Amino acid sequence: MNILIVDDDLVDRKLIKKMLISDGSHHHDITEVTCVSEGLKAIEDTHFDIILLDYNMPKEDGIEMLIEMRAKPKLGNTAIIMISSSENSALAIECIEAGPQDFLPKGDITRDSLNKALIYAKKRFEAEQRMHNSYLAVKHMAERDQLTGLSNRYHFEEILKVMIANNKRAKNCVALLALDLDNFKNINDTLGHSVGDEILIQTVERIHSCLRQNEGFARLGGDEFAVIIGGICNINQIGMIANRILAEVSKPFLHEGRTLNCSVSIGSAIYPNDATESHELLKCADIAMKWSSKIGHSFVA
Structure with a gap:
């Protein structure tokens, strides 16, 4: 998988990267950035299968990046796993409501839990995309004249x-x-x-x-x-x-x-x-x- 890690904590990035590399059954291309602006630039230049996005970062937090991505179709075509050093359940709910495919407290991250999260998040995102495409197709049929393609x-x-x-x-x-x-x-x-x-x-x-x-x-x-x-x-x-x-x-x-x-x-x-x-x-x-x-x-x- 092509993975982007957006996290301002060097120690956390190294730990996550080590867990990803240590799983010999999967090959990952990993890119690291330290803030939201760098993350947005990275996804403009490269398509990633998964983004591991830290909630708490300076200037802008992870939710702000997620919202900005989803508002731009060309930037929003990626599965996202929110991560945080906090284990506060209210924060987890806030993150999930923003629209990522999963949330992982950093204290719960292991090699197995991380790789399962990657697979599940990617599959959830693909299912969501299929549902969204079906919705758009039905919406288009409901709004368009079938002969001319004009609005009805x-x-x-x-x-x-x-x-x-x-x-x-x-x-x-x-x-x-x-x-x-x-x-x-x-x-x-x-x-x-x-x-x-x-x-x-x-x-x-x-x-x-x-x-x-x-x-x-x-x-x-x-x-x-x-x-x-x-x-x-x-x-x-x-x-x-x-x-x-x-x-x-x-x-x-x-x-x-x-x-x-x-x-x-x-x-x-x-x-x-x-x-x-x-x-x-x-x-x-x-x-x-x-x-x-x-x-x-x-x-x-």
């Missing part, structure tokens, strides 16, 4: 709430665009759902090309989409983005040598001018979008 309605509404809250503090406007594909039902009915799905995917690609990376984009259902534009300083920005989308989507689609036309109707609403709550903003944008389709104008603000 539920996820989009959550993003909109956060976007409004963030821009409320910054005193900026948030624009919401509601989009509906014209003539899409006719394509679906006459050419089939597989062609309709292809048109939806191409439409998403075209709209994406008109947006910045930080703008929320979702498929609300069927041929209905929505876009969040945060940090609006000039209302004219909304019209410029809407017109870019209109121009891209109005270009003919090609399918097996056949030209298909499918324009888009867009309605917009602005926080806080039109509404101050996310569901109200969605409703206002949807009404504007339906009005634009009804009166034959592609975009209604």
Whole structure:
């Protein structure tokens, strides 16, 4: 195993290293550092299977290092065993609650207990990673439209709430665009759902090309989409983005040598001018979008 020992006590580090080396059945590559800052630098440069992390160190303690690691995905992919010279049970519980895979009082460390702890901590960490990956996969499925990979309605509404809250503090406007594909039902009915799905995917690609990376984009259902534009300083920005989308989507689609036309109707609403709550903003944008389709104008603000 590749092991990092983070401990400011030279005697303790030597003792732990001696116990690790004396077990002839396992080979370990061991790195030693004396403080949290050195530990964080070490894991930036090297991947370790296990970190033996002392609780009590100068400036920053082991729990602070653990929390900082877990907050950064690239640094948190390692099993951790907290160690301490204290045998206080309250301290042990505090350490475990911070998220390591095990806790060992230094007075209880023997060659056998240390090597068992290494094996168990690594296995626990691998099990936790599998559970976390499964959770992320389920979460992604729950939040995403399966055809386009965009946020679904539920996820989009959550993003909109956060976007409004963030821009409320910054005193900026948030624009919401509601989009509906014209003539899409006719394509679906006459050419089939597989062609309709292809048109939806191409439409998403075209709209994406008109947006910045930080703008929320979702498929609300069927041929209905929505876009969040945060940090609006000039209302004219909304019209410029809407017109870019209109121009891209109005270009003919090609399918097996056949030209298909499918324009888009867009309605917009602005926080806080039109509404101050996310569901109200969605409703206002949807009404504007339906009005634009009804009166034959592609975009209604």
